[in-house]
Amino acid sequence: MRRLKKKRPLALTVNGEPVEWEVEPHWTLLRFIRDELKLKGAKEGCGEGECGTCVVILDGRAVNACLLLALQARGGELWTIEGLGTPERLHPLQQAFIERGGIQCGICTPGMIMAAKALLDRNPTPTREEIKVGISGNLCRCTGYVKIVDAVEAVAHGEFGPS
Ligand code: FES
Ligand code: FES
Numbered sequence: 144m145r146r147l148k149k150k151r152p153l154a155l156t157v158n159g160e161p162v163e164w165e166v167e168p169h170w171t172l173l174r175f176i177r178d179e180l181k182l183k184g185a186k187e188g189c190g191e192g193e194c195g196t197c198v199v200i201l202d203g204r205a206v207n208a209c210l211l212l213a214l215q216a217r218g219g220e221l222w223t224i225e226g227l228g229t230p231e232r233l234h235p236l237q238q239a240f241i242e243r244g245g246i247q248c249g250i251c252t253p254g255m256i257m258a259a260k261a262l263l264d265r266n267p268t269p270t271r272e273e274i275k276v277g278i279s280g281n282l283c284r285c286t287g288y289v290k291i292v293d294a295v296e297a298v299a300h301g302e303f304g305p306s
Pocket of ligand 2: 246247249250251252283284285286
């Protein structure tokens with residue numbers, strides 16, 4: 144006999160807005176964000192917690208959305224890269240990544256910036272070492288990391304305004 148999957152209610156806030164949805168129990172948070180909410184910033188790279196392209200912020204912590212079920216975000220406060228700035232008014236981290244050369248192909252960038260944001264939210268004045276640790280779960284195949292760390296450091300020093 145084939146079992147019908149039953150969707151479950153999911154209520155949370157996404158980028159400051161209340162969202163109510165019905166999700167299947169096996170959906171990952173990343174699938175929910177990308178395929179249901181159509182927020183395409185977070186990427187699926189490895190799908191198994193190794194690359195960081197899917198990083199979003201849930202209840203103040205940088206998390207790999209590919210490793211969580213959507214239902215684990217129930218009642219939570221979720222932020223994705225789409226909630227950070229607008230094309231007209233970029234977030235300081237977005238501006239710094241552009242100006243300091245922390246972006247090349249851009250695949251890693253949304254996850255990298257969300258990891259950096261979570262770091263700066265809990266530690267606004269990190270050392271360079273702490274920045275490296277803060278983004279250590281995020282792989283970048285293009286930049287060599289130095290310019291990414293430079294960008295985060297510049298934001299921590301207030302060079303791009305309050306973060
Ligand atoms: Fe989630 Fe790689 S896609 S860590
Ligand atoms: Fe290409 Fe980081 S800019 S992977």
